[in-house]
Amino acid sequence: MPQDLLALPPVTLFFLVLNVVIGAYTLLVNPSLIDRWAFKPYRVVREKEWARWVTAGFVHVGFMHLLFNMITLYYFGPYVEAAVGSGRFLVIYLGSELIANALTYWKYRDRPDYSAVGASGAISGVLFSFCLFEPFAMLGIMFVIPMPAILFAVLYVVLSIYASKREVGRVAHEAHLGGALGGLALTLLLYPAALGIFLGQIGLG
Incomplete structure (x- = not known):
């Protein structure tokens, strides 16, 4: 884990700072921006509110939501950025968020009441990109339960598909799934x- 925040790779540091600044501002100073910037599939095409595809990834529903996403980015972003380079990492981060929103749009495009916020799509993409390089790295699920990255990835996809079909809670499970698959596809x-690195790690290379 990086010891010095300023020693983080540039793109990881940029998104950490940007998310924290925007998150703190919208939660403490101007909460109305959360709704104005949220991803609303019903409106983005009908009202031509294209900016929501990007702005939704920088607002969060609460500080725990923001904190969990940023801790995950802090742990895994530096590794992925160092592995693929800053330019590719930028595309993986933003591309995963857009793919996550695309899946959300496809599912909820006819639901005027639906909205989603948060960097979870981008963060899922970064995490799954990491799994390609270190499939057997032990992750602390909920910071407690040890689990190899590859097992976590499989369970994550299965549970996201299940929860998305049943619309469990108010969590955008399809965005998590879209971001994860987007991160894998964009990295490859x-x-x-x-x-080759992944296949070598699992003994097939």
């Missing part, structure tokens, strides 16, 4: 060597 597309 932008950094094809990741496939």
